[in-house]
Amino acid sequence: MDKINKNSFTPPFYQLAAIIEKKIMEGEFKPGEPLPSENDLGREYELSRTTVRKCLSLLAERGMISAQQGRGTFVSRPSLDRAVFVMEDFKTQMKRQEKEVGYKLINVRFRKQLPEFALRLGMTPDEGILYYCRLLTANAEPVGIEHKYMCYKKGRPTLENEFQYKAFSEIIAIHTNFLPVRSQAVLTAESASEYDANFLHISTGDPVLRLQQVLYTRDEKPVGIGVFYYRSDRYSLISDIHPLKGER
Amino acid sequence: MDKINKNSFTPPFYQLAAIIEKKIMEGEFKPGEPLPSENDLGREYELSRTTVRKCLSLLAERGMISAQQGRGTFVSRPSLDRAVFVMEDFKTQMKRQEKEVGYKLINVRFRKQLPEFALRLGMTPDEGILYYCRLLTANAEPVGIEHKYMCYKKGRPTLENEFQYKAFSEIIAIHTNFLPVRSQAVLTAESASEYDANFLHISTGDPVLRLQQVLYTRDEKPVGIGVFYYRSDRYSLISDIHPLKGER
DNA sequence: CAGTGGTCTAGACCACCGA
DNA sequence: CGGTGGTCTAGACCACTGC
Numbered sequence: 001m002d003k004i005n006k007n008s009f010t011p012p013f014y015q016l017a018a019i020i021e022k023k024i025m026e027g028e029f030k031p032g033e034p035l036p037s038e039n040d041l042g043r044e045y046e047l048s049r050t051t052v053r054k055c056l057s058l059l060a061e062r063g064m065i066s067a068q069q070g071r072g073t074f075v076s077r078p079s080l081d082r083a084v085f086v087m088e089d090f091k092t093q094m095k096r097q098e099k100e101v102g103y104k105l106i107n108v109r110f111r112k113q114l115p116e117f118a119l120r121l122g123m124t125p126d127e128g129i130l131y132y133c134r135l136l137t138a139n140a141e142p143v144g145i146e147h148k149y150m151c152y153k154k155g156r157p158t159l160e161n162e163f164q165y166k167a168f169s170e171i172i173a174i175h176t177n178f179l180p181v182r183s184q185a186v187l188t189a190e191s192a193s194e195y196d197a198n199f200l201h202i203s204t205g206d207p208v209l210r211l212q213q214v215l216y217t218r219d220e221k222p223v224g225i226g227v228f229y230y231r232s233d234r235y236s237l238i239s240d241i242h243p244l245k246g247e248r
Numbered sequence: 249m250d251k252i253n254k255n256s257f258t259p260p261f262y263q264l265a266a267i268i269e270k271k272i273m274e275g276e277f278k279p280g281e282p283l284p285s286e287n288d289l290g291r292e293y294e295l296s297r298t299t300v301r302k303c304l305s306l307l308a309e310r311g312m313i314s315a316q317q318g319r320g321t322f323v324s325r326p327s328l329d330r331a332v333f334v335m336e337d338f339k340t341q342m343k344r345q346e347k348e349v350g351y352k353l354i355n356v357r358f359r360k361q362l363p364e365f366a367l368r369l370g371m372t373p374d375e376g377i378l379y380y381c382r383l384l385t386a387n388a389e390p391v392g393i394e395h396k397y398m399c400y401k402k403g404r405p406t407l408e409n410e411f412q413y414k415a416f417s418e419i420i421a422i423h424t425n426f427l428p429v430r431s432q433a434v435l436t437a438e439s440a441s442e443y444d445a446n447f448l449h450i451s452t453g454d455p456v457l458r459l460q461q462v463l464y465t466r467d468e469k470p471v472g473i474g475v476f477y478y479r480s481d482r483y484s485l486i487s488d489i490h491p492l493k494g495e496r
Numbered sequence: 497c498a499g500t501g502g503t504c505t506a507g508a509c510c511a512c513c514g515a
Numbered sequence: 516c517g518g519t520g521g522t523c524t525a526g527a528c529c530a531c532t533g534c
Contacts, residue, residue, distance in 0.1 A: 011522060025429060025466070037500060048524045050298075053501085069501045070532035080417040080463060083433035085333040085485070169328040181273060182490040185331035189437035189455040189480035207437040207455040215328060218273070232437040237333070242430040243466075259503060285519060296505045301520085317520045318512035 004045050012047055013055040019045075020055070021243055024064060024075055034072035035065060083239035087185070087211070089167060094138050102137035103164050106145075106199065110152065118149055121214055123222040128152040130175075132163050135199050136228075142200045144230040151176055151223045168226050169215055178223040180215035187211050189232075196229050207232050252293050260295055261303040267293075268303070269491055272312060272323055282320035283313060331487035335433070335459070337415060342386050350385035351412050354393075354447065358400065366397055369462055371470040376400040378423075380411050383447050384476075390448045392478040399424055399471045416474050417463055426471040428463035435459050437480075444477050455480050 002019045004012045023029045036044065041052045056073060059065045063082070067073045087093070094101045111129040130152045136144040150172050162171060169180045190210040197204045208229040215224040250267045252260045271277045284292065289300045304321060307313045311330070315321045335341070342349045359377040378400045384392040398420050410419060417428045438458040445452045456477045463472040 006523095013522080025427070034500095039500085048526095050525090051523060054522085056501095067501060068532085069530070070499085072500060072532095078417055078421075079337070079415070080428055080431040081337040081415045081461070083333075083335040083431070083435075083459070083461070085335070085433075085435060087331040087333070087487075089327070089329040167327070167329045169326055173326075179273070180328055182488075183328040183331070184489075185333075185487040187331075187333060187435075187457075187485040187487075189457045189478075191455050205453070207439050209435075209437045211331070213329070213331070230437075237435040239335075239433040239435075240430070241432075254504095261503080282519095287519085296507095298506090299504060302503085304520095315520060316513085318514080318518080320513095320519060 004047065012045075013051050013058070016041070016045055016047065016052065016055040017058045020059060021064060025243065029075050031075045031077045034074050037072065080241060082241060084241070085187075085237040085239050087237065090136050090144070097138075099138040100140065102140060104135040104137065105132065105163055106135055107131070107133040108163060111149075114149060118225050121222055121225065123149070123151070123214075123225060126151050134163065138234070141234065142231065143234045144228055145196050145199050146226055146228045148226045149224065151178060168213070168224055172215060172224045176223065178217050178221070180223060181218050182216040182220075183213060184216070185211060185213045187237075190229070192229060200229070200231050202231060209235060209237075252295065260293075261299045261306070264289070264293055264295065264300065264303040265306045268307060269312060273491065277323050279323045279325045282322050285320065328489060330489060332489070333435075333485040333487050335485065338384050338392070345386075347386040348388065350388060352383040352385065353380065353411055354383055355379070355381040356411060359397075362397060366473050369470055369473065371397070371399070371462075371473060374399050382411065386482070389482065390479065391482045392476055393444050393447050394474055394476045396474045397472065399426060416461070416472060420463060420472045424471065426465050426469070428471060429466050430464040430468075431461060432464070433459060433461045435485075438477070440477060448477070448479050450479060457483060457485075 002022075004015050006012060008015065020029070020035070029035060035041070035056075038049050038052045038056065041047070042049045045052075056065065056067065060067060063076060063079060065073055065075055091101050109131045111131050112125060114123055114125050114129055130150050131148065133145065133147045135142055136146065148168055150168075152175075162174075169183070173179050188210045189207055191205045192200065192202055192208045194204045196208070197206060200208070202208075209232055211228040211230070213226040213228070214222050216222050250270075252263050254260060256263065268277070268283070277283060283289070283304075286297050286300045286304065289295070290297045293300075304313065304315065308315060311327060312324055313321055314324055339349050357379045359379050360373060362371055362373050362377055378398050379396065381393065381395045383390055384394065396416055398416075400423075410422075417431070421427050436458045437455055439453045440448065440450055440456045442452045444456070445454060448456070450456075457480055459476040459478070461474040461476070462470050464470050
């Protein structure tokens, strides 16, 4: 039997998680079957129930097990057919890949009207709309283009600099009286418009990833819409589902 | 000051999380600034440190705060510019939308060779490759098409039925000696090939979402590759980032 | 009813950080 | 050095499941 080394640098709850995971992967604990109870695990590995629970919650987070009050904790059916894609803001992503990020402000305009798709989303022009558009580059090559529409209201004078570097939700928070607290994003594939294709150095009609982001206030009023188009050859989303490693 | 109601059905750690979140959203705790220490919070709300920690870990999971050992717990910069897309298997997703799922097996073949992109991913034909292809429908309308390639090894007789209904990783586990434990997925936009477009009832060249999934064994050997193409008008990924609600 | 997971407490020791 | 978060313990009460 594997034992817990209390002098290791990796804490017991983590060691236990690795042990249980190993037993699941080796078939000692099978999908659909219950794990030993928390108390039993505590006795077996000489750990307090609290520690056992912390370990189990770690495994549950990763979707390997799931607990049912009053019944037990069960090994989940393996579901490698899941994928989790995390999109952070462009700068963070590119830095992780050690690429040089660049933004180029293409257009800033005050508008009276919203494009049709924005109206369908329930956004209203109120006192007007501020539109801007940026080109996103990595190592000086165009990767994506974004179009943003935000409610305009009692705006302080806007500085071009801000559009270059600040996050959308921040800009809205600063320049309007609205505070976005919820964000919904939809990811699809589309054909590039002539306008976008030009800036992205691709052909009109080429496939692009389209990310549409809508920011809502606390009372569910949409106050900002951003639409991103990414070159599919230079930008993709990656999901990695893998087991715990032995050490941290 | 908000108080913790210990007789409520929503547990204290959750109530506290909602209180702290509210204070963050109302600006009482500002981004970049530290929260009161865990001990202070415990004193203020008459909760044990353990409970306070459970609450903080909840907020940390949601990216609202982050702890730094020896320094404190800090309010994160708001990052609504993040998106998290979770893709489950097709059946689960469609059921959630209350759509009638259908699979149609289009092709099953034994192959000696792998397509070029699979070789680039480090997969080797070994004793041969089993290829199959399914059409995914929702309410009888074509939504996606998937192509799967798996290592073939000492296979038991394969049943067409299985290809219809079982998850890819399960099929591999059953029909080979390989057990997939890691999955990597890449999401991009592409133009539909003539073959795929035909089945999807779209035009060749139309944009589609392309999901490529590679399954690896414990020793990092790729043993299965699945490529999905989804009609972009009938399939999209959605991410929702929103604050805690008052009640559970 | 006995056994399970869900929550909470009070207290302890540690590693880390900054003055 | 004192204060912070990170971890662990031993014990408690609860709500839920199944017999």
